[in-house]
Amino acid sequence: MACIYSPNCWFLYTFLPVLGPAQPVVAVAGEDVVLPCYLKPNISAVDLSVEWFRVQTKDPLVHLYRDHEDRNENQIPSYRRRTSLFPEELRNGNTSLKVKNLRGSDNGEYKCLSGKFYDDSSIEVHIKGKNLEFWLEMSLFFFCIILICILIHLYESLSTLMILL
Numbered sequence: 001m002a003c004i005y006s007p008n009c010w011f012l013y014t015f016l017p018v019l020g021p022a023q024p025v026v027a028v029a030g031e032d033v034v035l036p037c038y039l040k041p042n043i044s045a046v047d048l049s050v051e052w053f054r055v056q057t058k059d060p061l062v063h064l065y066r067d068h069e070d071r072n073e074n075q076i077p078s079y080r081r082r083t084s085l086f087p088e089e090l091r092n093g094n095t096s097l098k099v100k101n102l103r104g105s106d107n108g109e110y111k112c113l114s115g116k117f118y119d120d121s122s123i124e125v126h127i128k129g130k131n132l133e134f135w136l137e138m139s140l141f142f143f144c145i146i147l148i149c150i151l152i153h154l155y156e157s158l159s160t161l162m163i164l165l
């Protein structure tokens with residue numbers, strides 16, 4: 001569960017800046033994610049090559065499809081057996097990539113390239129750790145409770161003081 005977008009984390013909105021229009025894909029470690037990419041104009045990608053890669057890395061290949069099959073010999077090792085295209089979607093120009101079982105190291109910017117088509121916008125992926133998120137929520141919760149206790153105590157002390165005066 002991505003806390004930022006769920007209503008039971010309303011209290012977090014107060015502390016977080018508003019995200020820009022190009023929202024990153026936010027996902028939790030261990031889950032699956034689909035990185036969106038489409039050919040414009042809408043033509044079939046079946047006979048083209050589809051390349052997914054990371055921005056600003058030396059050997060950046062995340063997934064390669066060419067001559068009608070996946071060719072992932074030179075893929076970044078950490079992505080092995082975790083990436084797939086949607087074969088039935090390729091003919092609609094949908095070259096979105098599925099990444100399974102997300103890891104912290106998947107954090108970063110991705111781009112997709114197909115035949116001569118190149119979309120210069122990149123997709124940013126933010127992986128959030130489950131444990132860190134839980135810890136943050138809990139500490140915020142207890143911080144609020146402590147604050148309320150202090151305020152009640154202060155109020156009571158003040159009332160006593162008023163009576164005495």
Ligand SMILES: *[C@@H]1O[C@H](CO)[C@@H](O)[C@H](O)[C@H]1NC(C)=O
Pocket residue numbers: 038042092093094
């Ligand atoms: C592309 O066109 C096909 C039909 O021609 C349609 O089914 C598909 O949804 C379209 N894809 C996109 C990404 O618009």
Ligand SMILES: *[C@@H]1O[C@H](CO)[C@@H](O)[C@H](O)[C@H]1NC(C)=O
Pocket residue numbers: 034086089094096
């Ligand atoms: C592209 O394919 C993915 C996976 O099936 C799907 O989730 C997504 O909605 C598709 N996009 C369009 C525009 O058809």
